[in-house]
Amino acid sequence: MTLISLCIQFFKTGLFSIGGGLATLPFLYEISDRFHWFSHADIADMIAISESTPGAIGINMSTYAGYTTGGIPGGILASLSLACPSVIIILIIARFLEKFRENKYVDRAFYGLRPASIAMISAAGINVAMVALFDLSAFQESHFLPDFFVWKGLILAVLIFIGQKKIKIHPVAFIAASAVIGIIFKF
Amino acid sequence: MAASFPAPGAPAAPGAIFMRFTIKAAGHIIEDINYERKAVNMNEILELYLAFARIGAVNFGGGYAMLPLLEEDLAKNKGWVTREELLDYFAIGQCTPGLIALNVSTFVGNKRKGVAGALAATLGFLTCPIIIILVIAIFMKNFADIEAVQHAFAGIRVCVCVLIIQAVLRLWKKAVVDRTTLILYLVIFFLAVFGKHLFFAVPTALLVIASGVFGVFFGKGGQDK
Structure with a gap:
């Protein structure tokens, strides 16, 4: 029974959290309050873990909640329930697009959607930069401009930027290298 | 099926239009599944699954951080999608229900191999995160508190940030x-x-x-x- 309500709850989360990532949080808090499968502290921990593992927080939280309530099958089942609405809805939209991609209005909509898409991605980049490259709280404390920059991070960022242009290897190589550099230089 | 709907030209309520469209779309999907059952090449599906499993394994930093990886692996190396299409998928994935990363996976998989492809891509993307969280939940609940892990991911965040900015610069002209x-x-x-x-x-x-x-x-x- 628990497994079924687990599936229903995470299916609901997948269906109603638009935009993903942190949009799932309100639903996770609600599930926590109603079913006590995990505590608010667990959610906070999971945010930290999500920042340090691949995958979106929604997937991570559903796996974790599923595991605590139903063991390994529970973890897998809860994540799949979370993914279900995405697959169904996008399949329907993709069919719609295949039929209407040549339509004048659909084509024009993309004229507006693409800059919005790039703007969202830029904003996501800025949000990561505000954590990785800049330190607003240290600056607000000292009002000393150099404190605003995370110098180690900025140097690494410049090196990666140049490296990506010069060396044609897979981005994953840079991700792995940054992890090692992060450990060695205590980022 | 068409006979049960109002004749073309007759005024139709928005709800009816939506219902008609949904039924049609569902019909198309079922048609596709029937068609694909014969035509699907398992190797290609497996390739799709593995490509997304690889991306899912290194997709640190949420849905948008997926873009540079998709671009490199799928647009540049494999030629499965164009960069414009990736942008479109992100835009739609942003305003439809579900996590962006999963929406984009479904989109790309569907474009490549229909319904089977969509399932393969999404399951592929989910595989590594599920395994990693299960391992963490079972063995090391304080994973995020380990000092080396924190340093490693501070480094990774810098890299992810640069990768996102570079992706934006590359896609700029298209949008x-x-x-x-x-x-x-x-x-x-x-x-x-x-x-x-x-x-x-x-x-x-x-x-x-x-x-x-x-x-x-x-x-x-x-x-x-």
């Missing part, structure tokens, strides 16, 4: 084609970054939908030709 799109970009960017500090947090889905509507009224079509 910002004239002054109107530049202004649209700046407005959305400003609202997305500063909106929550200055007045109120505008839901990103709303911003995306608004710019789509803006495009319908003021846009120029035919950029892909």
